[in-house]
Amino acid sequence: MSGMTLSDKVIDAHAIDDDTTLYRKVNVDAVLGPDATIALLIDSFEKRGLSVWDKDKVLLANDHFSPPATAEHADIANRFLAFARGLNMPNLLLDRGICHQLMIEHKLCQAGGLIVGADSHTIMAGGVSACATGMGATDITFTLATGTTWLRRPETIAVRFHGELPEQSSGRDIVLELLRLLGESGARYRTLEFHDESVTRLCQDDRFAISNMAVEIGAKFGVFVPDEITEAYYVERDGEFLGIKVRPDADARYERVIDVDLSELDARVAKPWQPSNVVALRELEPVKITTAFLGSCASGRLGDIEAAANELAGRQVHPNVRFVVIPASVEVFKKALRAGYVETLTDAGAIFNHSSCGACGGIDKGVLGADDICVSSSNRNFRGRMGHWESQTYLASPRTVARAALRGELAPDLYAEAR
């Protein structure tokens, strides 16, 4: 009998039944609900006369339509807010940022916990060792009413990071490299279990960027094995470590083990229109850009904004480029303000939008037209997602986004110049 992986243990700890077939019924520790998808379930929830199993365990946030750009979006947002307020939901966060960032800023997110959310990037809480996964409105209706869901026990792929990450590279370059290696379905239905054995150690923001895009590889969970960096994050947030450090057994059964040497990893870029269409930046044909976007739940955190500010300090964004920055949450924005990054980037010609999903999902303020070519720190460059069907989006790290914004193009020699 071989040992258990991290997600095996978390699922076991939450299982309701002893059913050993493909699907298990489990209790969840927390539910995350953004405005757009929660709005889809309200009619059904109310018609069935359902009630919420435990209101304290539900985090609701309007982030898609925050603030709304159209009357239709306002109506959807208002429906969501009326629902949440009508139920006296204690954890309704109004215009505070992207729900996935708000979840990892909230006490409901704990190491070793099992979290479901009505948006695919719920998986990001794996960056701080929670088993978190996205679902649709019907699943979330069921979970809101019962505190339970059904899960297929995932096989696990262990990913071990080694070596020293070059200073100019980040978690984004790492996860884009994983997408190059595994493709869009390489971790379909699996857990990606991340082991940080690197010399330099990945900072927490890099871990969130990696876990966030694990869903782009098809994963159910993208979870870091807890370590001292995980613990430090929770201690800073909560004053103490309240979670459970669930570690895989030494003889855990993995479908596959992938060793990634970070030492050689330079900038990576995903070309249109697939997040797995990844090449090394140095191999890319130069392409003129019209738009640079730094934001989204994938990479709108303080370290990302800091990297861009360091690149743009005392310089000017290329006159042909619109550079849009959206901090992942209001808390992140306040920290960026205090650190002076907002002023630095604004002086350089970047514009700040309110913390929300924004242009990432083609929702507002930065949506692309047919001729736009965008380099983005977001998580998906699917065709038509950020706007017009003919528009093109390249995915890259915040530092590469900033360098391309300065140069007016994504070019193989963006890093030839020291900064």
Next chain:
Amino acid sequence: MTETPTRTGTVTGRIWLFGDDMNTDVIHPPAFFSLDPEKVKRGLFHGYDPTIQPNIQPNDIIVGGRNFGCGSSRETSIRAIKLNKIGAIIAIDFARIFFRNATNNGLPCLPLADPADLAKLTAGQRITVDPFAATLTTEAGETVALESPGEFISQIWAAGGLLQMLPGSPAE
């Protein structure tokens, strides 16, 4: 909405054929996200090919390659497919969230038992799918095996979706 298949029900319709990694933003562009069913319905495959949606007939069948439905959890992609009365989806395999969303709404998603059989299916071809028996039959009478849904998924289909299993308490 489509008729819920009973445990003996079959679906007969024409094939709409797609490739690998058909993502949810291509299936249903974010610009069509709405609570208005007519708008959601019109958005199906709109960016990919706006001539598809007006020509879909009830019980038509979507056939895809690998990783059908990757991307977002927005259930409007499933709603759009159901509002257009698609009867079933066949693919080499499905993305996880899409499969859950479809299943939870009683829309059968069936992987091919042998991926090589995809070559036997062509756009516009008329086929009959028996979700519970996990078979597909062409007009020429050829039978193609699909992956069995198993008892758990069959229960959800037969109930007409996950919420039908909610008697106000945890479903059993």
